[in-house]
Amino acid sequence: MAHIAYTGGTTGRSKGVMLTHANVVTNVVQSCCFTNGGVAEVEDEAIVLNELPGDKEKYAIPFGTGRLLNVTPWYHAMGTVGYLNNVLLQGSTIILAKRFEPKAFLEAITYHQVTTVGGAAPMFHALINVPGIEKMDLSSVKQVRSGASPISKVALEKLKGIFRNATVTEAYGLSEATMMLTSNPAEIGGKTKAGSVGILRTIQRFAL
Numbered sequence: 001m002a003h004i005a006y007t008g009g010t011t012g013r014s015k016g017v018m019l020t021h022a023n024v025v026t027n028v029v030q031s032c033c034f035t036n037g038g039v040a041e042v043e044d045e046a047i048v049l050n051e052l053p054g055d056k057e058k059y060a061i062p063f064g065t066g067r068l069l070n071v072t073p074w075y076h077a078m079g080t081v082g083y084l085n086n087v088l089l090q091g092s093t094i095i096l097a098k099r100f101e102p103k104a105f106l107e108a109i110t111y112h113q114v115t116t117v118g119g120a121a122p123m124f125h126a127l128i129n130v131p132g133i134e135k136m137d138l139s140s141v142k143q144v145r146s147g148a149s150p151i152s153k154v155a156l157e158k159l160k161g162i163f164r165n166a167t168v169t170e171a172y173g174l175s176e177a178t179m180m181l182t183s184n185p186a187e188i189g190g191k192t193k194a195g196s197v198g199i200l201r202t203i204q205r206f207a208l
Contacts, residue, residue, distance in 0.1 A: 005077050005175045017175045027178035028085045035145070035186040036061055036090050049089065058187040060142035060167065061115050066092030067140075068116040069108055071100045071123070078147055081179035083118055092116070102126045106136055113140040117163075120148035121155075128158045139165050143186065147171040153194050172197040 002021045006014040029040045029047060037055035041048050049063060056062055068087050072079035087094055095112050097105060100123060109117065124146055127133070144159060144166045151159070151170060159168050167190070171183035184192045185199055 003080070005178075007175045019178055023178045024081060024085065027081060027180065028089055031082065031180040031183075032086050032089045034180075034183060035086075035143070036063065036066075037187070038063065060165075060188055061090075061092075064091035066090055066115045067095060067112060068092055068118065069095045069097060069105070069112065069114040070118070071097040071105065072119055077173065077175055077179045078118075078120070082147070082173075086179075087116075100126075102130045106130060106133060106138070109141060110137050115140055116143040116145070117141055117166075118143075118145040118147075121146055121151045122149070124151055124159055125155050128155055128162060133162055138163055141166045144168040145171060145183075145186075147173060147180070150195075150197075156194065170197050 001018050002024045004016040004018055006016055008014065025047070032049065033040055037059040038049045038051050041050055051063060066087070068083060070083045072083045074080045074084055084094070095108065095114065097108060106127065108114070141163045142165060144163050147170065156168065167186055167188060169184035169186050169192070171180050173180040182198045184190065184197060
């Protein structure tokens with residue numbers, strides 16, 4: 001067992017979910033490859049991420065170049081798996097915010113030239129309502145990732161307008177699945193459907 005993650009307790013008291021190292025490692029590798037490209041390979045009993053041909057054109061943040069501003073607590077699955085282990089595997093720099101204060105958070109993005117911003121929907125709802133946000137230079141941000149709860153369609157469109165250089169995506173996960181379970185495509189130009197989380201698939205029906 002790697003750690004015990006406690007559920008949100010929406011149907012009663014929080015329940016401890018026992019997650020194994022295999023759960024955590026697999027989820028980190030899969031979500032890392034999904035959000036930043038590349039493929040995982042085993043070399044000398046170690047997991048190594050290698051970029052695939054064309055990934056530099058599909059994904060805006062190559063391995064080893066990202067800068068994440070994190071305010072998500074590391075006692076939460078999104079924090080410890082998504083914005084700690086996942087980010088370290090990408091070779092990105094993590095900038096820690098002690099607490100979330102919307103205006104200071106935006107100023108930190110500009111100061112540190114942050115490339116990735118991630119968190120829960122209420123955080124983004126607060127950010128888009130900061131006075132003067134339209135005048136701030138947020139051009140360094142290439143990825144905006146949200147989870148834990150849905151973002152309203154109005155707020156989602158505002159985010160896309162504010163972070164003009166970024167791919168804005170939503171992801172869905174749960175404690176029992178370690179962390180991220182499904183997500184909108186993170187590559188540049190990936191097709192998404194407003195109000196959904198996942199990848200568009202064409203279902204072909206066969207006559208029996």
